[in-house]
Amino acid sequence: MAHQSLDDINTGRWDRIAVQIRQEHAGKIHxxxxxxHRLKDITESTAxxxxxxxxxxxxxxxxxxxxxxxxxxxxxxRRTLDRWQDRSESGFxxxxxxxxxxGSRE
Numbered sequence: 001m002a003h004q005s006l007d008d009i010n011t012g013r014w015d016r017i018a019v020q021i022r023q024e025h026a027g028k029i030h031x032x033x034x035x036x037h038r039l040k041d042i043t044e045s046t047a048x049x050x051x052x053x054x055x056x057x058x059x060x061x062x063x064x065x066x067x068x069x070x071x072x073x074x075x076x077x078r079r080t081l082d083r084w085q086d087r088s089e090s091g092f093x094x095x096x097x098x099x100x101x102x103g104s105r106e
Contacts, residue, residue, distance in 0.1 A: 010068040043069055060084045
């Protein structure tokens with residue numbers, strides 16, 4: 001993902017990006033395909049999508065804010081609507097689970 005321009009990513013030039021990623025991975029087609037799909041996931045995600053990660057033996061979650069993919073000298077990223085959370089949206093409930101997963105109306 002390091003060599004793809006933010007303009008190409010944010011305008012969805014996926015054919016061009018696919019060629020670049022395949023070249024970067026030198027014949028590892030499954031790795032290249034996975035990288036392309038994950039980049040598209042991040043780029044096309046809405047605030048309705050829940051992003052999760054695991055850190056410190058906890059499940060953390062957030063939603064992405066509207067806006068383009070941004071970049072700095074280290075990586076490309078999207079801003080979040082709020083901080084990463086390890087509790088339900090109301091701050092109570094089971095650690096690590098957004099309330100929409102619990103089937104409750106917290």
